[in-house]
Amino acid sequence: MTDGNVKRVLARLLKIDAPVNQPASHKIFREAASKFLDIRDPGNFNQAMMEVGAMVCKPRKPECGLCPIPSFCLACQTGQTESYPKRVQSKPVPRYHVLAGVIYRENKILIVWRKPEGLLGGLWEFPGGKVSKKEDMAKACLRKIREKVGLMAEVDSHITQVKHAYTHFKIVMDVFQCRYVSGTVKLNGPVAYQWIRPDETDPYPFPKAHLNAMNKMGIHSHRLQKNNPCEPFTDKNGNSSTLQQ
Known part of the structure; x- marks a missing residue:
């Protein structure tokens, strides 16, 4: 070269x-x-x-x-x-604002499983998604929870903010601690869910940004891979099953 x-x-x-x-x-x-x-x-x-x-x-x-x-x-x-020399101007890297809600119900938290295809496919995460910077973050978090899992919840506190760079974009993720109020999980986007204790996260692979947030929350998980956990889960149709590695 x-x-x-x-x-x-x-x-x-x-x-x-x-x-x-x-x-x-x-x-x-x-x-x-x-x-x-x-x-x-x-x-x-x-x-x-x-x-x-x-x-x-x-x-x-x-x-x-x-x-x-x-x-x-x-x-x-x-x-x-x-x-000279000539250069092609690099396109600015897109930056997205993402929210995640850690929903507590009787000492357990809700995690959802992304469909296997696509970016971060096959990983587990907290319910949430992209939002506009103009929105009230706490209200937007509750809206995303309703949209993704169909639950009513309340925000107890803002836990942390995590910044992470992927290959083609960057994210700023605000994480909120939420309290379950009512409703039954109805998935819209994720393909499975599970209520687990905070100390049961290790069998579940999470994206790097979520792992960083979990470490700040005192939830220590070291699993970052796309192998599916051999743990029971509930799919979007309400059926209990196990993902085999």
């Missing part, structure tokens, strides 16, 4: 319009470098190119007056050194 300093020198020297931060451009810069490579002494040539890029042909305010080859540099000759 061609060094970043070398790519910058080549981009200005030849006015290469291919973006330096795109994988598809690697071949273009590699072929451009090979045209100048002194096969009798490639080590010194590569070192010289890297040093020119690091000390003279800098990313900003290149010192063209100190460059040993300004007459051969197309960008310098046309006054466009600041326009």
Whole structure:
């Protein structure tokens, strides 16, 4: 792979319009470098190119007056050194606000199982979901609980806020301690649920963000994998069963 300093020198020297931060451009810069490579002494040539890029042909305010080859540099000759190398602007990473409700009923908490397909598929979590930043967080949490599991609950306290970055997006998750009021679990989205004691979480795999929140809550689970727990659960139709690993 061609060094970043070398790519910058080549981009200005030849006015290469291919973006330096795109994988598809690697071949273009590699072929451009090979045209100048002194096969009798490639080590010194590569070192010289890297040093020119690091000390003279800098990313900003290149010192063209100190460059040993300004007459051969197309960008310098046309006054466009600041326009090279070209880059594709990265898209901003989406950031979502997520709520989770830890619902207590007779010393047990409710967890729900995500369907096996898709992002975080096959993991367990607390009922909740994405919300708008403009919403009242406590009220939005109760709304999400009603939507996802059909229960009426009350918020007792805000437990913690967790920030986590996934590959293509980031989340800020506010976690609330809630108290069961009434209703029977009716799943809308999750495919199974279970009421467990806080010290029974280990057999159930949770997403990293939930594990971070649980640790802050004093609920210590170390299971982060997509194996299904061999523990009894209740599916969305109210049938009791066991997920086999």
